[in-house]
Amino acid sequence: MRVLEYLLLSDPMKDALSEQLNHEFYSAYLYLAMSAYRSHENFNGAAQWMQLQYEEEHVHATKIYDYLVDQGAHVKLLRIAAPSDQYGSILEVFQASLAHEQEMTNRLNELSDRALKEKDHATYNLLQWFVNEQVEEEATVGGIIAKLQLVKDDGYGLLMVDNELGSRPAAQPDGA
Numbered sequence: 001m002r003v004l005e006y007l008l009l010s011d012p013m014k015d016a017l018s019e020q021l022n023h024e025f026y027s028a029y030l031y032l033a034m035s036a037y038r039s040h041e042n043f044n045g046a047a048q049w050m051q052l053q054y055e056e057e058h059v060h061a062t063k064i065y066d067y068l069v070d071q072g073a074h075v076k077l078l079r080i081a082a083p084s085d086q087y088g089s090i091l092e093v094f095q096a097s098l099a100h101e102q103e104m105t106n107r108l109n110e111l112s113d114r115a116l117k118e119k120d121h122a123t124y125n126l127l128q129w130f131v132n133e134q135v136e137e138e139a140t141v142g143g144i145i146a147k148l149q150l151v152k153d154d155g156y157g158l159l160m161v162d163n164e165l166g167s168r169p170a171a172q173p174d175g176a
């Protein structure tokens, strides 16, 4: 059967977005692994925070998937790498989160550069949503790290931060 063929993306851009789709799914997987680790350590607030982040990353992946479908691409899903099951202290897990988000920001900036170079304004527009989202994500995680650095190993302080993390509101339907 002849399939719908109206691809509006260049092949390199389609491949790059497929890779980014994979990175977003990996992000979801990473946060789920972090949540599992924190649950095991009885930091239930942090575990809940990571669980919500897992859901948010899933929405991000779906946003790219839907865009590829709308642009007429035949989406090919790539293998998702297995994240670590060890993340150290609660501070270290958020430091790992920040490092991961900074890496994602670099990827999205490079993709935006590519879209501009190709004069692909639709993709550039999509990517700007992600670029703006990264600013918020890095700021949020940076704020959590600052609090954890302040309380250091103080048990009461850690409990307070963990409780606060557990009150994170559910992810918005648009993944913001």
Ligand code: FEO
Residues within 6 Å of the ligand: 024, 027, 057, 060, 101, 104, 133, 134, 137
């Ligand atoms: Fe998909 Fe953590 O940004």
